[in-house]
Amino acid sequence: MSGTQKALVITEVGKPLTLITDRPIPTPGPNQVQVKVRVAGLNYHDAKSRSYGLLVLRDLSPVTNDGINGVDLPFIPTNDVVGTVTQLGPGVTDLAIGDRIVYQPSFAPGSTQNGLQEYALADLGALAKIPDSITDDEAATLPTNILAPLVALFITLKIPAPWSPAAADFDYASTKLLVVGGGANCGLFGVQLAKLANIGTIVVVGGDEEKLRSFGATHVIDRRLSYENVLSEIRKIVADDLVYAYDAVTPPEGQLLALNALSSHKKGALARLLPIGPVDETRVLGKKAGFEVRDVFGSAHSHPELGSGFFDRLPGYLLDGSIKPLGYVVKKGLRAETVNEVFDRYDKGESVVKTHIHL
Numbered sequence: 001m002s003g004t005q006k007a008l009v010i011t012e013v014g015k016p017l018t019l020i021t022d023r024p025i026p027t028p029g030p031n032q033v034q035v036k037v038r039v040a041g042l043n044y045h046d047a048k049s050r051s052y053g054l055l056v057l058r059d060l061s062p063v064t065n066d067g068i069n070g071v072d073l074p075f076i077p078t079n080d081v082v083g084t085v086t087q088l089g090p091g092v093t094d095l096a097i098g099d100r101i102v103y104q105p106s107f108a109p110g111s112t113q114n115g116l117q118e119y120a121l122a123d124l125g126a127l128a129k130i131p132d133s134i135t136d137d138e139a140a141t142l143p144t145n146i147l148a149p150l151v152a153l154f155i156t157l158k159i160p161a162p163w164s165p166a167a168a169d170f171d172y173a174s175t176k177l178l179v180v181g182g183g184a185n186c187g188l189f190g191v192q193l194a195k196l197a198n199i200g201t202i203v204v205v206g207g208d209e210e211k212l213r214s215f216g217a218t219h220v221i222d223r224r225l226s227y228e229n230v231l232s233e234i235r236k237i238v239a240d241d242l243v244y245a246y247d248a249v250t251p252p253e254g255q256l257l258a259l260n261a262l263s264s265h266k267k268g269a270l271a272r273l274l275p276i277g278p279v280d281e282t283r284v285l286g287k288k289a290g291f292e293v294r295d296v297f298g299s300a301h302s303h304p305e306l307g308s309g310f311f312d313r314l315p316g317y318l319l320d321g322s323i324k325p326l327g328y329v330v331k332k333g334l335r336a337e338t339v340n341e342v343f344d345r346y347d348k349g350e351s352v353v354k355t356h357i358h359l
Contacts, residue, residue: 006334007117009074013053016340017116020074026112028089031124035101039140040115041080041328042339042355047346049077055107077339078115078357079105081122082130082140092124100136102314103127104143106301116334118359125308126300131315137356138325141185142314145326145354148298149190150310152246152271153177153197155303156294159244162197163309173200176238180258181249182207182220185326185354186273190246191215196322203237205230205257206249215324227257234261243268252277255293259284262291271296332358 007023028034048054056075085099095101103122105113113121130139153159159175160166177194181187182204188211194202195216204212206223213220221233234242234257243266245258251274259279262268267289275295284291300307317323331338334357342355 005118007074007076008334008336008339009076009116010050010056011074013056013073014051017050017077017336017343019334019336023076023117025119026121028087028092028121030090031092032089032121033085033092033095033101033124033127034087034089035081035083035103035120035122036086037081037083037115037118037120037359038100039080039082039136040078040357040359041140041143042078042342042357043080043144044346044352045144046077046079047343049075050340050343051347072109076111076114076116079107080140080143080145081105081113081115081120082136083120083122086119094124095129100130100139101127102130102139102142103311104147104300104307107297107299108301116339116357118334123301125304126311128311128314131319134318134325137328137330139318140356141326141328141354142189142323144298145185146189146193146323147300147307147310148186148273148296149193149246149248150306151298151303152273152296153190153193153244154306156271156296157244157246157269159197159199161306161309163313167197172198175199175244176201176242177203178234178238178242178245178258178261179204179217180206180245180247180254182212182217183223184249187248188212188215188326189323190248191217192323196317201238203234205234231257231260240264241266245270247272247274250274252279255279256283259287259291259293262287264288267291269294273298326354328354328356330356330358334359 004022005025008017082102104126154161160170179190183206192215202217203219204217205221209220240263258270264286269292345352
């Protein structure tokens with residue numbers, strides 16, 4: 001194996017990705033494996049990395065010409081990766097060369113784990129072996145889109161993970177959860193995780209009703225109804241008892257729906273995936289017990305106990321159907337024009353089916 005490889009990189013924020021051929025091939029450290037990347041999954045946040053510096057700039061203040069504000073460039077996007085293990089680092093005993101794995105890379109600056117390169121690294125605790133009956137592409141639909149709701153439900157909203165010691169004393173059957181954005185991948189996986197935890201009432205706004213009910217939703221509300229009608233339908237179901245809400249898709253203006261659906265006499269919380277600005281709290285009415293807006297950072301590395309607990313169980317969940325992969329399209333080859341076209345569509349606000357790059 002040569003010491004360098006091909007990779008698609010961001011060399012300047014706001015500019016298209018470019019192909020380089022001299023990226024060093026990383027060597028695994030303790031509790032890491034090296035993988036030959038087979039599939040790199042593109043997501044909305046990857047487009048924002050290219051266009052606005054999300055996860056690239058250490059802060060999102062204007063970039064100076066000399067990069068003083070801290071720019072980790074060149075930067076390789078994508079945090080959904082499937083690969084074949086090619087080298088074991090010290091301390092790795094439960095994997096073998098040739099194993100297929102799915103993993104979530106670290107979001108740390110300068111990460112050597114992201115997907116748009118021929119070889120990458122993966123950390124124990126943020127990876128799972130792929131069962132033989134699951135394809136590479138099915139597995140690649142999961143990491144980022146399922147880690148976000150995993151953290152939202154079981155860290156941000158403080159519902160105990162169903163495998164945690166605290167689960168024994170938690171009344172899941174009486175729990176009510178509102179999911180806004182049921183048509184988005186992070187919404188669909190959120191419903192599956194809520195069902196996995198046996199949450200008794202799972203109310204979903206938006207998305208395909210038949211699919212959502214097959215994933216575990218108990219109620220599905222058409223998002224095309226007026227704001228007042230959607231809120232009324234939610235309240236008919238949850239009365240004044242809702243304390244858990246998860247918004248997978250809307251900006252701050254849209255987050256008012258979930259906040260106004262929360263209980264008046266019990267303090268509730270909203271976990272949101274788009275913390276791009278403050279909510280106008282003057283428009284949240286009647287919350288005598290108060291409420292909280294909590295931002296979600298869906299990283300297995302930031303929540304190692306939750307992340308490793310989930311990844312350890314993921315092969316079993318895939319085999320028994322507790323977790324079902326979602327839809328995707330395939331593009332072949334490590335080509336800058338292909339990835340830039342997908343990112344352009346995200347930036348234009350177009351509907352994009354999750355795209356997998358086959359290296």
